[in-house]
Amino acid sequence: MTRFFFDIRDSDGLFRDDTGLELESMDVAVSMARRTLSDMVRDAFRDPQTTELAVRIRDGSQGPVVLTVTLETLDEAD
Numbered sequence: 001m002t003r004f005f006f007d008i009r010d011s012d013g014l015f016r017d018d019t020g021l022e023l024e025s026m027d028v029a030v031s032m033a034r035r036t037l038s039d040m041v042r043d044a045f046r047d048p049q050t051t052e053l054a055v056r057i058r059d060g061s062q063g064p065v066v067l068t069v070t071l072e073t074l075d076e077a078d
Contacts, residue, residue: 004029007056010040011049017058026065029057033067041069048073 005020006029023029033055044050054068 002026002059002061005058006033006036007058008036008040009052009054009056010044011047011051026057026059029059030065030067033057033065037067037069041071044071 001022001024003020003022004026005017007017008015021029021032023032036055037053040053040055044053050071052068052070054066057065057067
């Protein structure tokens with residue numbers, strides 16, 4: 001098992017994970033990060049100031065792997 005760290009970036013800033021989780025592989029870590037981003041996007045729709053969300057996965061040997069979601073509001077009236 002490898003310890004993976006999940007740093008979170010949102011409209012409040014960067015939150016560095018200093019604890020991490022022991023997981024089987026980077027694939028499992030990416031899957032977990034994708035679920036986390038999904039929850040973050042759902043919450044971000046309530047905050048119009050949020051424009052970008054990211055999860056950065058670190059493990060010391062692979063990566064880092066960064067998953068990013070950009071939220072953009074388009075005014076089609078223009």
